[in-house]
Amino acid sequence: MNRRQFLAASGWAGASLALSGLVTAAGGVQADDPALDANTFHGLRRYARTAFGNIAYVEQGHGAAALFLHGFPLNGFQWRGALPRLAPYRRCIAPDFLGMGYTQVAEGQAVGPDDQVGMLLALMDTLGIASADVVANDSGGAVAQLLLARHPERVRTLLLTNCDTEIDSPPPALLPVIALAREGRFVEEWLGRWHADRTLARSAEGIGGMCYADAANPSDEAIDTYFGPLLSTQQRTDRAHAYAIALSRNALGGTAEALRASRAPVRVVWGMADTIFAPKNVDYLEAAFGNSRGIRRLVGSKLFWPEERPDVIAREAMVLWNTWTPVAMRR
Template identity: 60%
Template sequence: MQRRDMLKLGLGSMAALAAGWTGRAWSGGPAQAGAPLSTGALDAAAWTAARRWTQTPFGRIAHVERGAGPAALFLHGFPLNGFQWRGALERLSAHRRCIAPDMLGLGYTEVAEGQGVTPADQVRMLADLLDRLGVDSVDLVANDSGGAVAQLFAVAHPRRVRSLLLTNCDAETDCPPPALKPVIDLAREGRFATEWLAPWLADHALARSPQGLGGMTFTHPHNPTDEAIEMYLRPLVDNAARTHAYALGLDSNVLAGVEAALKQGGYPTRILWGTGDDIFSKDSPDYLAGVFGESRGVRRIDGAKLFWPEEFPDLVAEEARRLWGV
């Protein structure tokens, strides 16, 4: 069975219609426009130079900041890191103190000995990190497994959340998605990093192929770029045990029972969903839009795949500014 076919396991066809902020059809999505949008001036060298570490009981948390004022917290998915949000930070730092950490078990964060890396651990780490950075409340922006963490953070710390912008991610009704099962199974056997990630790191063309990270989760065939592949996969291959621990932390419905609390949340929430994503359920965006008490509805991006926020930062910035009222 091809890796791509394995990742499609259990998922149906993509959503067919798109909706704008007001509910009207959205037919001009970036995936239809052809070329991807620019990701701004923050290349790998600039991102690496800007990276800082904050010592916490959870480990040394790697993060990049740009801008000043009220804080916005950007949460990445698996197997990426904060570099995913470089374009969004470039565009939104004029309006917010933008903070993009690397999650425990991913990227360049150094996990403390014996520290867990489950979504619940991520929530505790983020609350502690924000305390140490002097941040009381945030606008949350999240993708993929980072979206599950964002929901758990909102449940645990509702008064610390001013707004929530969710892109393709877990929902209580689709957590973990069936497509993740092959990854979790290989991680349990200690084989995921060596059998999937290492070959992609060694052969960037393979990583961008239909059987690779790019073909499965990026909209455009030239993504991820060479430097993005190195930024994302190098630390995961070099630290396979923690990579596998992160995957295993997703092997349960970590969102079970959150619906009632999310309905009580007083923060405005906007859902942005790429319809080309065949990892998460096509039913999830409407479910999520109906869960939050202060929902601002769904915008569908026609044909965009799971990690589209990296490819279309102008769209993320547009929606974030509208949600934030700036």
């Protein structure tokens, strides 16, 4: 660890301890704050009309905006635990990507990472958001990095979790999914089977064993909310396949210089038991950003740990958001 990294880590630890005490004393972010159940989440869903389609999103809170970007093949429901914890401090918005969840994609609209960036800009403009704190996971993390690289003025801070990097996109573990998607088989043969057999979904061979540390995940309501929309019509199934196929191209290629030049504070929290994205990504990300606020490694956590550990997301976000200042951004 060089001197710059040591000072950053030391400063982060001090800020984290101080803020943790303040938040706990104020009765704010707590580990036992309840997550939103599916019925409540569905009731909060709204649609923003854009040229990309009607973008489904759930919003809680007021003030400065925070965007929560989900993974594949999930949707905004992934953040049901983080949103109520952070709503007292931010206008928290969890959209569904093009081709995922409940977003109604415009006819002929592509759904690749570049298109997702355009959609987010349109969504932000529609909702009157000049810039946002961004929290992202999995393929949403790739989109977040593209947004930061191409439109740094729209990203105030970035809390990044397990996701694609320029050196690992797509990861080898995703190649069978992409191959099945090209054949039009992935949604039916994987998601369809998991949707029909919850025990299989939570087994070692299912999404549970692959992406979650807790054998009780994903819950029944999560399975319904994630996979139900993608199985509901052939058009939605086709778009889910298009989403997966679009991940075959390394959209992050050539972004390294822009990410190093960015001044937005970036914090990375990584589940070290992830079997999709390799541990080498952590070392790469440690030096990838111009204003890195360090790396936290979560032993035993897998790809979709933000869903299982929303208290960690909330505390890390609060520390990151409270270290941001306009002066720091101008350095």
